Amino acid sequence: MAPKTNLQLIQECDNFPYYEDDSEFYERHMSNYHTFKVNGCNAVLGYIPNSIVEKFHWIENDWKVDSTARTVTLMAAPDAEPAVRNEIMTRLIAEAVRRETFEVLKGWRNEMYPIYAPGGKFLMEIERCASPLFGIITYGVHMTGYVEDEKEGMKLWVARRSKTKQTYPNMLDNTAAGGMSTGEHPYACAIREAAEEASIPAAVFEERARPVGVLTYFYVRDARAGGETGLLQPEIEYVYDIKLDASHTVKPCDSEVEDFRLWTVDEVRQSLKEGEWKPNCAVVILDFLIRHGILTPENEPDYLEIMARIHRRLPFPTVKFLK
Amino acid sequence: MAPKTNLQLIQECDNFPYYEDDSEFYERHMSNYHTFKVNGCNAVLGYIPNSIVEKFHWIENDWKVDSTARTVTLMAAPDAEPAVRNEIMTRLIAEAVRRETFEVLKGWRNEMYPIYAPGGKFLMEIERCASPLFGIITYGVHMTGYVEDEKEGMKLWVARRSKTKQTYPNMLDNTAAGGMSTGEHPYACAIREAAEEASIPAAVFEERARPVGVLTYFYVRDARAGGETGLLQPEIEYVYDIKLDASHTVKPCDSEVEDFRLWTVDEVRQSLKEGEWKPNCAVVILDFLIRHGILTPENEPDYLEIMARIHRRLPFPTVKFLK
Secondary structure (H helix, E strand, C coil): CCCCCHHHHHHCCCCCCCHHHCHHHHHHHHCCEEEEEECCCCCCCEEEEHHHHHHCCCCCCCEEEECCCCEEEECCCCCCCHHHHHHHHHHHHHHHHHCCCCCHHHHCCCCEEEEECHHHCEEEEEEHHHHHHHCCCEEEEEEEEEEEECCCEEEEEEEEECCCCCCCCCCEECCEEEECCCCCCHHHHHHHHHHHHHCCCHHHHHHHEEEEEEEEEEEECCHHHCCCCCCEEEEEEEEEEEECCCCCCCCCCCCCEEEEEEEEHHHHHHHHHCCCECHHHHHHHHHHHHHCCCCCCCCCCCHHHHHHHCECCCCCCCCCCCC | CCCCCHHHHHHCCCCCCCHHHCHHHHHHHHCCEEEEEECCCCCCCEEEEHHHHHHCCCCCCCEEEECCCCEEEECCCCCCCHHHHHHHHHHHHHHHHHHCCCCHHHHCCCCEEEEECHHHCEEEEEEHHHHHHHCCCEEEEEEEEEEEECCCEEEEEEEEECCCCCCCCCCEECCEEEECCCCCCHHHHHHHHHHHHHCCCHHHHHHHEEEEEEEEEEEECCHHHCCCCCCEEEEEEEEEEEECCCCCCCCCCCCCEEEEEEEEHHHHHHHHHCCCECHHHHHHHHHHHHHCCCCCCCCCCCHHHHHHHCECCCCCCCCCCCC
């Protein structure tokens, strides 16, 4: 296999078309989707492939499907509480599970993901594995543990995913990462995942980790993600750097990680070229290498395109953590 | 004056509309512009306001203006050398200077800015002050000198612009910054500006500065930029952090800077709220505060919108520094 360029790694995660690249193609492409809305809120919350719209058993009164405007609207009263919308969604998904309509619903997580209105108002939630059916934004945290070695320079703590993981088994992963469920805040999620996945104690995280930005991309799911292909997964990943002591050893805690290795930047870059990384973890590493001055405008010909693509402005409302 | 939010500061720099916010408004808005092209290259290189197209004296054979398709095309042969395109552009601009057609041309810089084709091929160049008439991408570098003070925490070297500067007199500015002319690379430009504007010796820069990313935004010029308003200035700013010793004093070198002060993060944040910063320098500071974990997802409600807006994917081809 030819070595992958860094831009190719980005393109594996950010592969939904851009209007500005070819507006006619984009508009034609958009006719493959229904927009997902809730009654009383003008914003589009996600895109649902037409093929998925056809397979759901939409319950009248609960849902309004307009195949001309290509919209699917959840019909709770405009001023309904989130719980009312949740019930309608749960009813729909439960029926799809019963009928075994969708592959992705076989990966039930029992974890709820939030959906927000403009201004960051919490609208409702949806079971994690059902979220790509509606193409809503999902939120997560990723963190990179690293060491400044006096002799060998910077080294990164790299995880190898367990061989038995449902998705991307045996691929390389960030030091720790995880999805944010309803109500969770990025920092709290990061501190939990650091402990659960990489045995990093909360006190170490609090002293040594810092938030360094957020990465966003618009992912069209392929076979490696499992389940139906072509589902949309616009993602927001809050990113943390953890500068660890050379004496600190990162070790697995739960069964999700096979092992950890402390790699030089050259070893990391070689493994990226060889396509060994889970796609969205490669994005996190590339951002790390850019922020730490290892990838530069002069040594990475696609520097500009990479930076814009991993900070994509998504076309849906997003969370606001209010002060 | 009400204190400015960080998002408001970003909006002052990134104020060209987004297709995804309101596609009908966007398309109506685009009818105010002609696209700028060169013969033989399919890409759009910039947007020219219709009011500017009307005022230029387009020379037949040199230029093709199509008011139905709303395109202005520079008609050198498709395989022409850049010098041929440059001559055509120079002829047009010289005539506009002679007739005093445009205010912006009174700020002649005698500095050439490059224009690239897709793939990063150098197409031609244009006098710096004329570039907003064509709405082409311009490139620059910005850097932030900072100190880790044991008692007071992080402090930033902030410049006050000279009272006599043509643009944004007396406003706050980054430690050093400057535009990249044809042929210049970011690192070389940064090292030059650090010496010229902040008396930072090349050896100090080489030891202590690192490239940390690139900021991009689409600026619609207002009165503060000088000259015609409504001209477009999509910008790309390569960003550097310079971690200085507490003993190092940053001092002005040329006449562009009034003085430097070493400010705490709180002092910097207060001055941002008070609107004291040149708009695109505020963007650089906000990115710095995010990368250094001072602005966080939890304390900045517009974290996501800010990060996407300052890494905007511009709709024109960009430079590639080839390895």
